[in-house]
Amino acid sequence: MNNSWSCPQVSILMADDTKLSSTDASTPQPMTGSRLCPGNPVTESLRIAVVGPEEVLETKPLANEIQNLLTALGHDVETMLAARTAWDPSLKKESASNITHDADLVIVLGGDGSILRTARWMGYQQTPVLGVNLGRLGFLADFSPNEVGMAISELIAGRFRLVEHMMFETCVLRENEMVASDLGLNETSLLAGPPFSLFEVELHVDDELATIYRGDGLIISTPVGSTAYNMSAGGPIVRKSLEAFIFTPLNPHTLTHRTVIDTASRNYSLVIPSPNNGSSCVVDGRLLLSLKAGDKVRISRAKPKFCLIETNQHGYYSTLRDKLAWGGDIQNTSSEIECREV
Incomplete structure (x- = not known):
């Protein structure tokens, strides 16, 4: 993969909803190894890793569904479903480390616990993450399984944000x-x-x-x-x-x-x-x-910065409203999923 690839001159939407030119010093550039760039449609085949805990029953069928969808769109997909204990960086094999370090995007299936394990597993080579919630609240795993297709469509169209978080x-x-x-x-x-x-x-x-x-x-x-x-x-x-x-x-x-x-x-x-x-x-x-x-x-x-993908349908305060039921009548969008530690 050519890591010297860079965003062309475009205007993109920042995490704080402020529009800046990509030439501005404060504009985040694509992370090393990833060819994703907000505001730019994907025009070439991406390398995508799908990871998650094998103990959760919904993980395998959802991973297969996502792999079939992305493969049909012409992207290279690798899947790693493993026990929670397998995500210790000291235990990973070199072949396993390449699944995220060589990827343009990592799709994490599970809950916030799965995302924390993935961030730790990636270590000092962080790759942008799209989180799919199979757990409880899911502040980091923001998308429900029913929203995966929409999220992928938005990403391919360039309608997304790369939001960096301090580690x-x-x-x-x-x-x-x-x-x-x-x-x-x-x-x-x-x-x-x-x-x-x-x-x-x-x-x-x-x-x-x-x-x-x-x-x-x-x-x-x-x-x-x-x-x-x-x-x-x-x-x-x-x-x-x-x-x-x-x-x-x-x-x-x-x-x-x-x-x-x-x-x-x-x-x-x-x-x-x-x-x-x-x-x-x-x-x-x-x-x-x-x-x-x-x-x-x-x-x-x-x-390193942990980088999450957000779409226009999911913003900071909309996530807080949905997950914390601010207003008293807003329901958790993933409430139909059985609560468990993932």
Whole structure:
């Protein structure tokens, strides 16, 4: 694939609905390896990967349907349906890694959990993702199975947006040596764990002590993760395209402790002076490691961006209205699908 391909001069619709010329420095260019360009119809054969959890009954027939549709349109399609445990980057084979790294587009079947696993699996070579929801709310897996044909038609016609989302790195230092690290999309959580006594976390911003949290733990979320664990813990919803970190304490012992939002350009360190026996650091729902006294957890903005495809039928606030039932009478468009963890 020729990675030097670039968008011609066109006017495209940005994630914030502002129209800019493609020559503007703030206009996102196609990601490395992908030939998708908003505003430009697809005129050549694309390489498309379809991935999802094999445990979900609806995944295989839907994957076959999508593959038949795309193949009939002249595109090359590879499918990987695997158990959730197979998505660990440390376990993937080179042949499996090529299915996304060489693709122009990755279609993820499942729920937001499937998209988180796929983003982690792709690692530092991110490919644009179109998410098809087979789970619960599906903030990231935005399209229902009934909308897949429409979404593909819009994409082929060039009527879509590539919306980039900030990813982050979590590094744990123990006695000045890095003992664990991970790439994440939603959040890092520092959890008290058994025996469930008061848990203390020191937050340092640019090497300056900002505050000390005492409670059940702390969630450090990205904007795209603000509608996940952060929202469940009472944190705010933050627009996905912003680059910031959201610090939401879990059951803080100090009543004045509230969520803090700060720019992602800062250096954030969290020191754990006296953890419980079961205290842990969790990244996107996966245990990174158990914490020991004196551990320092560093959170920083990562270089790669996770890129989601949106069409004109699906925007930021329409997704919030649909998924959160804002207004009281708006139903979840995928409510007919049985709820499960996917």
